[in-house]
Amino acid sequence: MLATLKRLHSKYKFHKVQNLLRYTRTFMGNNVGSWPDGIDGADMALRFRNVVLLAPHQDDEAFGLGGLLSAFAAGGSQVTFTWFSRGQDPIRVPEAKRMMEILGAKTHQVDCFPIASEPVVVEESIAVIEKLIKDVKPDLICVPSIFDSHLDHMRLNLAVDKALRSTCYDGMILQYEVWNTLIPNLLVDISAFINQKRALMEVFRSQLNLNNKECERNRNYIERTLSLNRYRGMPHRVDYAEGYILCTADQFLGYQQT
Numbered sequence: 001m002l003a004t005l006k007r008l009h010s011k012y013k014f015h016k017v018q019n020l021l022r023y024t025r026t027f028m029g030n031n032v033g034s035w036p037d038g039i040d041g042a043d044m045a046l047r048f049r050n051v052v053l054l055a056p057h058q059d060d061e062a063f064g065l066g067g068l069l070s071a072f073a074a075g076g077s078q079v080t081f082t083w084f085s086r087g088q089d090p091i092r093v094p095e096a097k098r099m100m101e102i103l104g105a106k107t108h109q110v111d112c113f114p115i116a117s118e119p120v121v122v123e124e125s126i127a128v129i130e131k132l133i134k135d136v137k138p139d140l141i142c143v144p145s146i147f148d149s150h151l152d153h154m155r156l157n158l159a160v161d162k163a164l165r166s167t168c169y170d171g172m173i174l175q176y177e178v179w180n181t182l183i184p185n186l187l188v189d190i191s192a193f194i195n196q197k198r199a200l201m202e203v204f205r206s207q208l209n210l211n212n213k214e215c216e217r218n219r220n221y222i223e224r225t226l227s228l229n230r231y232r233g234m235p236h237r238v239d240y241a242e243g244y245i246l247c248t249a250d251q252f253l254g255y256q257q258t
Contacts, residue, residue: 035235036184036185036187036243037185037186037187038189038235038236038238039186039187039189040188040189040192041068041070041188041189041190041193042192044068044071044072044188045074045075046075048077048139048140048172049077049078050077050137050138050139050140051072051077051078051080051139051140051141051142052079052080052082052132052133053065053069053081053082053142054084054129054142054143054144055082055084055144056083056084056144056150056152056153056155057083057084057085057152058083058092058093058096058099058204059092059096059201059207060144060178061081061099062099062197062200062203062204063178064176064178064242065142065174065176065244066196066197066200066201067188067190067193067194067196067197067229067240067242068188069200070196070197070200071188071190071192071193073105074193079103079105080136080138081096082128082129082132083096084125084152085120091206095203095205095206099200099204102196102200102203103200119151119152120152120155120159121155122155122158122159122162123159125156125159126159126162126163126166129159130166130167134167138171139171140171140172140173140174141160141169141173141174142173142174142175143156143160144156144157144175144177144178145177145178145180145182146175146182146245147180147181147182147183148178148179148180149180150178161253164252170248170249171249172246172248172249173246173248173249173251174186174244174245174246175244175245175246175247176244177228177243182243182244183245184244184245185244185246185247186244186245186246187232187233187236187241187242187243188242189233189236189240189241191233191238191240194226194229194240197229198222201221201222201225202222207219207221208220208222229242
């Protein structure tokens with residue numbers, strides 16, 4: 001089993017190199033250069049009114065795009081949350097529900113944990129995403145970036161690829177950063193929502209080990225994330241920003257194609 005997982009991981013790493021080369025070609029071909037576009041979080045909410053958020057685990061969305069999610073909530077955008085991990089987790093599920101309460105999301109979206117297994121199952125994920133696209137008809141789908149090194153995040157990217165092809169989705173894709181930084185073509189100013197983002201991250205105390213001095217790893221993800229957000233604000237001289245790759249579905253499929 002371990003050998004099989006190692007071979008699968010090696011395959012994904014090879015695909016990531018291909019994705020990087022393809023993205024670099026698209027990135028430079030669009031004359032984006034090294035200066036990402038900047039937009040206010042409130043303006044993103046005006047632009048995208050019907051959003052599907054895909055996250056491998058309960059907490060990825062808070063750390064990856066908690067500021068933008070707060071902007072969507074404040075602006076009245078409809079966000080459909082879907083996680084691809086254990087639906088029976090006795091700790092993370094209540095934490096995720098609390099996060100949804102803070103955002104003011106509707107109750108029927110809270111219990112959408114479609115895959116009760118670890119790790120992410122690609123084939124089952126495809127079916128979930130296809131159904132979301134057909135039922136919700138989003139104008140924006142948020143997913144971890146092609147640069148993310150977490151195996152579950154890679155698998156979710158593969159599932160999105162397959163679902164986009166089968167449904168002919170023609171909306172936009174927003175790739176967010178969790179475990180690896182990306183090369184952004186869009187920086188979203190979240191300065192007005194930084195307190196809300198901190199509150200969303202603090203909900204997931206089970207992942208932070210804030211009071212466990214014997215923990216072998218430093219899990220102060222909140223301060224690390226806020227440091228990244230401060231850095232992301234530098235190009236446009238704002239206090240805090242989140243970095244994204246905003247692209248069409250066709251561009252996303254171009255990154256993933258082998």
